[in-house]
Amino acid sequence: MGKVGLGLAVGCAVATCAIAAVMVARRVRSRRRWGRVVGVLKEFEEACSTSVGRLRQVVDAMAVEMHAGLASEGGSKLKMLLTFVDNLPNGSEEGSYYALDLGGTNFRVLRVQLGGRRSAILGHDMERQPIPQHLMTGTSEELFDFIVSSLKQFVEAKGNDSDLSPGKRRELGFTFSFPVKQTSISSGILIKWTKGFAIADLVGRDFSECLQQAMSKRGLDMRVAALINDTVGTLALGHYHDEDTVAAVIIGTGTNACYWERTDAIIKCQGLLTNSGGMVINMEWGNFWSSHLPKTSYDSDLDKDSPNPNDQGFEKMISGMYLGDIVRRVILRMSQESDIFGPVSSKLSVPFILSTPLVAAMHEDDTPDLSEVARIMKDVLEITDVSLKALKLVVKVCDIVTRRAARLAAAGIVGILKKIGRDGSGGITSGRIKGGSHCKMRRTVVAIEGSLYTSYSMFREYLNEALTEILGEEIFRHVILKVTEDGSGMGAALVAASHSARNIQ
Ligand code: ADP
Ligand code: MG
Numbered sequence: 001m002g003k004v005g006l007g008l009a010v011g012c013a014v015a016t017c018a019i020a021a022v023m024v025a026r027r028v029r030s031r032r033r034w035g036r037v038v039g040v041l042k043e044f045e046e047a048c049s050t051s052v053g054r055l056r057q058v059v060d061a062m063a064v065e066m067h068a069g070l071a072s073e074g075g076s077k078l079k080m081l082l083t084f085v086d087n088l089p090n091g092s093e094e095g096s097y098y099a100l101d102l103g104g105t106n107f108r109v110l111r112v113q114l115g116g117r118r119s120a121i122l123g124h125d126m127e128r129q130p131i132p133q134h135l136m137t138g139t140s141e142e143l144f145d146f147i148v149s150s151l152k153q154f155v156e157a158k159g160n161d162s163d164l165s166p167g168k169r170r171e172l173g174f175t176f177s178f179p180v181k182q183t184s185i186s187s188g189i190l191i192k193w194t195k196g197f198a199i200a201d202l203v204g205r206d207f208s209e210c211l212q213q214a215m216s217k218r219g220l221d222m223r224v225a226a227l228i229n230d231t232v233g234t235l236a237l238g239h240y241h242d243e244d245t246v247a248a249v250i251i252g253t254g255t256n257a258c259y260w261e262r263t264d265a266i267i268k269c270q271g272l273l274t275n276s277g278g279m280v281i282n283m284e285w286g287n288f289w290s291s292h293l294p295k296t297s298y299d300s301d302l303d304k305d306s307p308n309p310n311d312q313g314f315e316k317m318i319s320g321m322y323l324g325d326i327v328r329r330v331i332l333r334m335s336q337e338s339d340i341f342g343p344v345s346s347k348l349s350v351p352f353i354l355s356t357p358l359v360a361a362m363h364e365d366d367t368p369d370l371s372e373v374a375r376i377m378k379d380v381l382e383i384t385d386v387s388l389k390a391l392k393l394v395v396k397v398c399d400i401v402t403r404r405a406a407r408l409a410a411a412g413i414v415g416i417l418k419k420i421g422r423d424g425s426g427g428i429t430s431g432r433i434k435g436g437s438h439c440k441m442r443r444t445v446v447a448i449e450g451s452l453y454t455s456y457s458m459f460r461e462y463l464n465e466a467l468t469e470i471l472g473e474e475i476f477r478h479v480i481l482k483v484t485e486d487g488s489g490m491g492a493a494l495v496a497a498s499h500s501a502r503n504i505q
Contacts, residue, residue: 033338040334041393041400047296048400050407052469054292058408059423059470061290062415066283071267077289077313081282082266083232083258084185085495086274088239092116093497098170098222100151101489103177103230104195104253107131107147109154110486112493121240124490125158136197143199144214152220170222171500173492176207177230177256179284185499188227194286194312195254195321225496229282230449231258233491238447238484240494245445247416248487251409251459252450254312255319258282259416285412286315293317294404298329305351314412318405320356320452328354330397331381340390347381354380360456363398370395399458406452406462413446414470417479424475441475447484454483 069080094116101108112124129150135143155170178197180188187208193199202210208227215222228236235248235258247259261281263272272279293313302325303309303316316322332348335341347353358376365372370391377383377394386394417423422444452459468476484491 034340036337037334037340037390037393040330040337041396044296044298044330044397045400048294048404050294050404050411050466054294055407055411055414055466055470057292058290058411059414059418061292062285062288062412063418065288065290066415066419069283070261070265070281073268075268077287079179079191079282079284079287080268081180081284082182082269082272083228083280083282084182085226085228085232085236085280085499086278087276087498088245088260088280089236089494089498090243091240093494093500095497095500096170097225097493097496097500098151098155098172099175099233099489099492099496100147100172101175101177101230101233101492102131102147103175103488105130107150108489109151110489110493111154111158112490112497114494114497121490124493125154126486126489127154136199138199140199140202140210143202144210147211148214148218148220151215151222152218155220155222171225171496172222173226173228173233173494173496174208174211174224175228175230175233175488175492177250177254177488179287180207180227180229180282182227182282185495186224186227192308192311194308194315196307198307225500226492228492228495229256229258230488230491231256232280232282232495233489234258234447234449234484234487235260235280236491236494236498237487238445238482240491241484242445242482244443244480245447245482246420246422247413248447248449248484249409249413250450250488251319251448251452253319253321255286255315255409255450256283257285257412257416259420261420283416286312286319288314288412293408298326298333301329302326314408318409318452320450322356323401323405323452324354324356324359325352326401327359327397328352330401331394334393334397335383340393341377341383341386345382347383356452356456359398359402360458362395363402363458365395402456402459403462406459407466410463410466410470413467413481416446417444417471422479423471424478441478443478443480445480445482447487448481449484449487454485 065076065078069076069078093114096113099110106128108126108128110124110126112121114121135146178194179191181191182188187206190203190205190207192203208224212224231248231250234250238245238248249257258280260278262278263274266272299317335344335348358380362373362376369388373391373394374386377386414423424441
């Protein structure tokens with residue numbers, strides 16, 4: 001080989017080595033970046049851990065806080081509000097009642113006809129419409145205009161009140177799903193707004209009185225017979241169909257729970273007497289907090305950026321309003337740590353751009369190439385050409401967020417059961433009844449409503465799985481979660497009926 005040939009060969013070898021070195025370096029960098037993303041995910045997953053041990057701590061904390069909230073006003077982050085609902089519908093109610101449901105994404109007007117025999121809801125008409133965004137933060141005048149005109153239109157369209165005797169007014173059950181300090185069955189003061197509503201001049205006022213005035217002003221002859229919360233409506237409807245129903249839970253835009261409590265356990269209200277010896281307590285459990293809750297830096301950031309920091313901590317980990325945004329925050333962080341999603345998309349910084357239904361759609365994508373995940377990444381977040389490996393990470397984030405939410409909700413439910421002695425942990429006094437020679441666990445029904453539970457099957461599966469884990473198979477068999485759809489609407493009409501002057505004679 002001549003000198004030129006040798007030079008060429010050496011040159012080629014050097015070039016090959018250089019190319020190889022660049023490729024190796026690139027691969028090492030890419031692996032390091034991938035490692036960083038996996039690190040972000042691992043760290044997040046660990047911080048979200050909900051082992052049975054931890055869930056049991058949450059159960060105990062929930063029961064303890066319930067006691068504290070019943071012991072004194074302000075004794076706990078759980079408000080444990082009196083509802084003045086001291087009898088639950090039992091099927092004997094008769095007549096035609098209206099209901100109005102305000103408290104989340106949608107606004108509903110209903111008319112329910114009751115036939116006086118159990119399960120004899122003769123029929124109901126309903127109209128539903130989304131609440132225009134601008135009304136949620138507008139003026140009280142605009143909000144009442146919207147409510148009353150919808151109600152009026154509905155009455156005009158549907159209201160052939162054939163069973164309304166002359167001189168009798170139409171009666172309305174009003175479901176208002178925000179924290180209210182109830183002053184009677186039909187009146188209550190708005191404590192604060194949640195779920196994105198903020199109409200300052202209504203805080204501290206009797207919402208039901210405001211509605212009553214707005215109706216009179218606009219010539220609608222109707223009486224607010226009951227002001228309730230959506231959870232109370234769900235409990236009422238659940239109880240109407242099944243008398244073993246002792247509690248109700250909502251997991252939709254927000255989350256809350258209520259249950260039937262003995263009056264003698266409501267220590268902060270000594271001397272409270274009801275014919276039934278009990279009353280429904282609205283827990284406002286969205287505000288529950290315990291150091292045992294698995295809180296991550298993403299939860300802290302979400303809270304800090306929210307209009308109500310340090311508030312509704314449990315809700316912010318569980319409900320539909322927030323799950324999507326937790327997922328978005330984790331994907332944003334992953335995107336900042338590496339280029340697995342290409343350059344950081346500006347869409348990832350838009351709060352609430354990723355909704356919980358989209359999270360559900362990605363989580364439940366069963367196509368082999370995760371085409372739905374890819375589509376949502378592209379259409380919503382403007383992130384294109386994501387590798388299958390990276391798409392799988394997105395699904396994993398959805399899974400972690402949803403699993404944690406569902407399991408915490410399950411722990412909350414068991415907390416209630418523990419408080420009322422239906423979790424099977426304390427022998428005979430713990431929800432067992434004597435049955436011959438052995439003790440039998442009592443059947444316990446929890447009414448449940450809200451799109452997270454009803455429309456998101458992975459959420460529902462995780463929740464039920466956690467219930468079994470915490471309670472054990474044996475006890476779990478006696479605990480029934482019953483979907484009670486549209487309790488927030490129908491339930492209000494039922495409570496209006498069971499507390500109406502027409503039925504209590
Ligand atoms: P609301 O709580 O407003 O009365 P819903 O119970 O229907 O009404 O809950 C609505 C919330 O549930 C929405 O905020 C949305 O985030 C969530 N959601 C609705 N559909 C789904 C779904 N298929 N999967 C997951 N979340 C859903
Ligand atoms: Mg609802």
